[in-house]
Amino acid sequence: MSTHLQKRYRRQRWFVAVSRVTILLALLFLVGLIVSIVGRGWSGFFRGEVQITVALPETVLENSGKVRASVYKKLIHKALLTDFEQHGITDAGSLENIIGFQGALKLRQLVRKDPDSIGRTITTWLPAGKFADGYLKGDLSTQTLVELQVEPDLIRYFEILDRSNKGRMVFNWSFFTLGDSSQPDTAGIGGALAGSFYMLLLTFVLSFPTAILAAVYLELFAPKNRWFDLVEININNLAAVPSIIFGLLGLAVFINLMGVPRSTPLVGGMVLALMTLPTIVISARAAIKAVPETLLAGAMSLGATRMQGVFHHVLPAAMPGVLTGTIIGMAQALGETAPLILIGMVAFIHHIPAGPMEAATALPVQIYLWADNPLRGFAERSAAAIMVLLAFLMIMNISAVLLRKKLEVKW
Amino acid sequence: MVTIETRDASASARAETIISAQKVNVYYGDFQALKEVSIDIRPRQVTALIGPSGCGKSTFLRCLNRMNDLILNCRVVGKLLLNGEDIHRPGFDVVDLRTHVGMVFQKPNPFPKSIYDNVAYGPRIHKMANGRSELDGMVESSLRRAGLWDEVKDKLAGLGTELSGGQQQRLCIARAIAVEPKIILMDEPCSALDPVATGRIEELIFELRRDYTIVLVTHSMQQAARTSQRTAFFHLGELLEVGDTNDIFTKPRHERTEAYITGRYG
Structure with missing residues (x-):
């Protein structure tokens, strides 16, 4: 074997070894994080x-x-x-x-x-x-x-x-059913769970259809001109805007200008929808782009209008990717704290909201509040709440993977 | 540019024309892909379009059902008459056009749905069937005509994309037939298939010729010779020669045609 070839093999072995070490390190950190949180919060x-x-x-x-x-x-x-x-x-x-x-x-x-x-x-x-x-x-x-x-x-x-x-x-059990309290033994995440639920529901209802329509239009209908480039650049920029800016926007426009009641899941959902929108648009566009063009051509060659071709064939074929992007966007929204602080969802709220129009907190904000509380007992509460939040995030991400596997189109 | 045209012996055949292209030019942005192409296409015949890559034969084919509309910056100038009607005239309904002119693509592109839904899609969007049983009948007869029925009759609910390449292409032909077009455009339908599957498609083309007008783009001289009655030779966006397939292959008039079909060029 030539020395040159040996050298090439050696390099490859090195690369594989280093990659494994980095993955191991990442896993170690993850295990450390989980052990510390579970240890503190169980x-x-x-x-x-x-x-x-x-x-x-x-x-x-x-x-x-x-x-x-x-x-x-x-x-x-x-x-x-x-x-x-x-x-x-x-x-x-x-x-x-x-x-x-x-x-x-x-x-x-x-x-x-x-x-x-x-x-x-x-x-x-x-x-x-x-x-x-x-x-x-x-x-x-x-x-x-x-x-x-x-x-x-x-x-x-x-x-x-x-x-x-x-x-x-x-x-x-009462940890899941009670609202916030000034005493750790009567404090629960019930209110925060309800708040997060209403908020995510609204986020989904507002952002999912909007984002899909935007992605479909941009990818399959929009004329590719200077305006298109402008919109595209701005969507990419929006995805990178720090979430607290969306909170400011929500405060200025939704609460002050439009008079949406503050501290409610309604305004929270609106802000998070804005924040999630570019994420879903970008992933939906990528998913649509991955669908072979011949599919649309095939439908249109049979006399389908472009819209029929898109909604009957292209969009369903792109759905697994779209849904994965949506779930990941929603998971992001679930864990978001900064914009909610700006729109007043950080208040001490004892009762459990019965609807999206009532003042509420959200899970990450509740963690933030408890972690700040010096009373003995709140430390374990916040760690327990973190476990609940992480569990939800894991469920969402796993379902994204499973959904993708299940719906994936085999070409 | 003058296209050499070998005349048919029979005068009656000459009179019959289903598609007539008159001085068609196609531009992709600044690039001119087709130059002054004029050709008459006869009904219930297979017309093969041959020529080296990039000669414009696929572009011409896509003009016939206006699939070029899907391509940005594509411009078509000239007259394309279908039964005497200009299909590029403003106000002409392109969706209606495509129900008369079906298409089969280079790579089989069945919908990622069931075999039944693949074939039923056209009739469904055009509301051609009254009720389920009539639709079932359409699906069956289309699959039969495409020579696929016996192979798939027990798994109509199976995915069209899970068939073999050759079966997928025949499914696409069945799908096109289901809309009851008069003309079927085929854009190198066998280029992604093995010789056995290719043979089956060629047999099918031969049979379909009785009911349909077929325009076939192919890279295979043998395929053009085996399946077509008329052959048109394209070169660098120009239509150099068109005539009876026998004549083109035995006594080509144009030196480039001869060079191409004998394999010295291309």
Whole structure:
């Protein structure tokens, strides 16, 4: 074998080796990212519960529909103190750390559902308070609690709960159904999910048909002249415009000029549609361009008009590519934060929006808000929300790949 | 430029003309692709257009159903009469023209749809069939005429693009026939096919000649000789010679024609 040929082979081996190393590095980063987020956020999907035996005296709970949650909290705390006496616990500090407001709300809910329990003593599981929650989920070890200068008696009580199986960890469904809250244990991504859903729906409805029509016209109908070049250059430029500029545009035009209500998924969807439009137009044009010209010629040779040829044959053949581009554009829109901040979707909104006209946040904005919050417990919430966001993005991207595989036209 | 035209012996055949091109010039931007081409095309005959690459034979073919309209900057000057009517006159309906003049392309281009839908597409857009059964009948008779029915009758729902190359081309012929054209233009229909498939298409062309006027662009001398009754030789955008295929191949008048068909040029 000539030395020259060996050299060429060596170079190729080098190239392959280096490529593999870079891919490995990228994978490592990805794994690192996922491990760190999952490690931090998994506990956000769970919550601790404490079993408690609580007396529900008739005298206090008369007219149970109007009784305030704070009354239930007092009952719970009374039950806790009874329990303390049994175990010789004297000073456990604030009882909120064991069962807090959330527990009181849950108890009230139980009583309202079953009014017969009034006047009796019931045993039930209630959401744990701040420290108990952390302890039951394993976030806070005895060691950490000591460092946090928690009352020794409280720690002792946690250990008693553990031993007597009166503490447990359950899946926190309410994380998906509750709105934002100032307290981490009552904060959920329900509102953000609804907001993101309405927004993406609007983005899709506004941008998909518009982008497809634009792409079809530009690719198959438009006369190729100076105006065409101008439009083409501008579409490519638009795709590269930083998203925050679209937020500014939305603020100036949609909110200030057109009077679209701010902070709503409606205006968010409009802004994101603008942002997604060039992405879809560009990918749709590429997909249309990839369809052999003979397909249109074949249809037109049979007496189809250009439009019939395009909509019967060219566009369906280009659809897999168009849809892939659309899904990727939508995934981009789902993760977009900057423009939403400018149009006021960054506010603290407790209720879950019932429609696109109500003020709402979106998933990435919710993460941004929580990540900024110093309260213990929000860190795991934001990591958990990031996991949800990533899951949605992965589902969208995988479905783009699958859709493409399924619809791909074999020539 | 004067085109040498060998006259037919029979006077009746001379009188019959379905397409008459009179001094047709075609420009792509500044480039002149066809120069003063005049030719009469007889009904129910195969007219072969031959000549070296870039001679303008495909361009001329595409004039006949105005497929050149699809090409930007393409300009056609001159008269092209179909049954005495100028197809380039303003107001002439090009969609209507194409229902009379079908086309088969160089590379088989079936729609990426079922075999049935491929053939049914033309009748559907022109609303030629009343009801499903009539459409079924049209599809079957078109496939039969294209000699494809026996091979595909059990898989009409299968994709047209999954057939072999030769079958795809016959499917395209069936698709064109389904619109019931009078003329079928074929632009090197066998250039992407193997010899067996080519043979089948040639047989088909031979049969179709009874019902249709066929204009066939080909690079193969043998194909022109085997299938056509008349042959036109194009060179550098000019129509140098046209006449009976037998005459063109046995006693060409023009020296370039002779050079080309004997393989000394091209």
